[in-house]
Amino acid sequence: xxxxxxxxxxxxxxxxxxxxxxxxxxxxxxxxxxxxxxxxxxxxxxxxxxxxxxxxxxxxxxxxxxxxxxxxxxxxxxxxxxxxxxxxxxxxxxxxxxxxxxxxxxxxxxxxxxxxxxxxxxxxxxxxxxxxxxxxxxxxxxxxxxxxxxxxxxxxxxxxxxxxxxxxxxxxxxxxxxxxxxxxxxxxxxxxxxxxxxxxxxxxxxxxxxxxxxxxxxxxxxxxxxxxxxxxxxxxxxxxxxxxxxxxxxxxxxxxxxxxxxxxxxxxxxxxxxxxxxxxxxxxxxxxxxxxxxxxxxxxxxxxxxxxxxxxxxxxxxxxxxxxxxxxxxxxxxxxxxxxxxxxxxxxxxxxxxxxxxxxxxxxxxxxxxxxxxxxxxxxxxxxxxxxxxxxxxxxxxxxxxxxxxxxxxxxxxxxxxxxxxxxxxxxxxxxxxxxxxxxxxxxxxxxxxxxxxxxxxxxxxxxxxxxxxxxxxxxxxxxxxxxxxxxxxxxxxxxxxx
Numbered sequence: 001x002x003x004x005x006x007x008x009x010x011x012x013x014x015x016x017x018x019x020x021x022x023x024x025x026x027x028x029x030x031x032x033x034x035x036x037x038x039x040x041x042x043x044x045x046x047x048x049x050x051x052x053x054x055x056x057x058x059x060x061x062x063x064x065x066x067x068x069x070x071x072x073x074x075x076x077x078x079x080x081x082x083x084x085x086x087x088x089x090x091x092x093x094x095x096x097x098x099x100x101x102x103x104x105x106x107x108x109x110x111x112x113x114x115x116x117x118x119x120x121x122x123x124x125x126x127x128x129x130x131x132x133x134x135x136x137x138x139x140x141x142x143x144x145x146x147x148x149x150x151x152x153x154x155x156x157x158x159x160x161x162x163x164x165x166x167x168x169x170x171x172x173x174x175x176x177x178x179x180x181x182x183x184x185x186x187x188x189x190x191x192x193x194x195x196x197x198x199x200x201x202x203x204x205x206x207x208x209x210x211x212x213x214x215x216x217x218x219x220x221x222x223x224x225x226x227x228x229x230x231x232x233x234x235x236x237x238x239x240x241x242x243x244x245x246x247x248x249x250x251x252x253x254x255x256x257x258x259x260x261x262x263x264x265x266x267x268x269x270x271x272x273x274x275x276x277x278x279x280x281x282x283x284x285x286x287x288x289x290x291x292x293x294x295x296x297x298x299x300x301x302x303x304x305x306x307x308x309x310x311x312x313x314x315x316x317x318x319x320x321x322x323x324x325x326x327x328x329x330x331x332x333x334x335x336x337x338x339x340x341x342x343x344x345x346x347x348x349x350x351x352x353x354x355x356x357x358x359x360x361x362x363x364x365x366x367x368x369x370x371x372x373x374x375x376x377x378x379x380x381x382x383x384x385x386x387x388x389x390x391x392x393x394x395x396x397x398x399x400x401x402x403x404x405x406x407x408x409x410x411x412x413x414x415x416x417x418x419x420x421x422x423x424x425x426x427x428x429x430x431x432x433x434x435x436x437x438x439x440x441x442x443x444x445x446x447x448x449x450x451x452x453x454x455x456x457x458x459x460x461x462x463x464x465x466x467x468x469x470x471x472x473x474x475x476x477x478x479x480x481x482x483x484x485x486x487x488x489x490x491x492x493x494x495x496x497x498x499x
Contacts, residue, residue, distance in 0.1 A: 055068055111164040226302070338363070
């Protein structure tokens with residue numbers, strides 16, 4: 001059944017939207033159609049945070065309200081069907097005649113100068129405020145900084161904004177009425193699959209896996225849409241016509257995370273935030289990569305399945321998943337099939353995926369006690385930047401001997417790819433300096449990287465070698481101190497003891 005109306009909550013009030021192209025961004029709709037100009041356009045690619053808004057949706061079997069920040073510039077309006085949208089204008093309405101505690105704290109701490117970026121900062125802080133107030137927790141500066149990594153400011157500087165994030169809890173509490181929002185979303189809930197049509201172009205949002213597989217089989221040329229963090233740029237920056245869209249974000253079966261038969265199963269529609277939270281339980285070594293993967297608004301919208309299906313050679317999730325032996329689950333009209341993730345990528349942006357198949361899930365083996373695992377990315381900016389090189393390393397040590405090594409890099413080839421020669425060079429050897437030397441020699445033969453705007457080929461080769469050496473230094477057996485080391489430490493202790 002065709003549906004010509006998109007329904008969602010805007011600042012607490014139900015709205016119905018018609019007559020817009022399926023690729024209309026939330027940012028454009030807010031500013032042009034609603035006159036809500038507090039949400040700003042800075043980069044139109046999810047990088048600056050000036051357009052940050054907060055979404056709410058029903059989640060889980062209990063239909064609990066889940067709030068999260070996103071970039072309005074790379075969210076298509078039809079994907080908001082059944083959700084709640086909060087913009088900076090809502091905070092003034094919530095506060096009545098005064099300012100919301102988040103806004104008042106920004107004033108108190110002089111957290112704004114030109115003001116262009118301020119609404120985005122406020123909404124990121126409001127998201128954090130609503131996460132902390134109900135349970136009485138207070139974030140430390142590190143958590144506030146993490147929350148704000150998706151927001152850029154060119155004139156105020158970040159210190160007073162971080163201080164505002166601490167001070168906003170000192171004012172009278174003004175939490176969101178979550179139960180009222182939840183009740184309104186329950187009334188808006190759509191039982192049928194959305195098929196929004198505008199000038200012959202469809203935006204289809206199936207609700208079951210069977211519906212999704214059938215639609216993909218019927219429309220193999222349609223564009224599959226998950227978090228829109230990549231396809232939004234196709235529209236905004238490349239002005240591409242993407243045709244019919246099949247949105248997977250309403251398929252409950254693809255939003256599941258679970259563990260069975262020694263594998264962690266992550267559905268293709270699970271957000272990057274939730275996917276990394278699940279992965280970091282068995283693999284805490286992924287914590288730094290999680291923190292540096294884009295920004296909270298991008299991680300909240302983007303999905304791990306979308307990152308895998310996109311298959312960019314500089315996608316940050318794939319090297320780590322390949323090193324861990326992950327498999328991708330594909331689903332089409334002929335049924336399901338699984339294959340190792342490293343076998344999924346055939347060539348630059350080419351995958352072992354038929355036109356009528358979808359990525360259903362990724363499955364990752366559960367951590368082994370003997371596994372040594374690390375993953376690091378190197379980029380021009382520390383936060384919210386794409387890698388120049390991303391390396392991942394995993395091996396088992398049995399009595400000091402290397403077993404089953406798996407080493408993978410992004411940014412070193414046309415696809416995320418294993419270093420097979422390097423793995424062969426250390427398999428069955430003692431994990432010592434001689435093995436490292438052999439691995440470094442083999443690594444030089446594994447890749448022929450290119451130079452581009454992110455890094456030169458030589459820089460990439462040197463960086464990959466440096467990461468391999470770092471992995472060795474962090475996982476080697478710790479030998480007793482030799483005489484020279486003992487003398488060095490004794491000299492340092494003597495120096496440190498001097499007044």
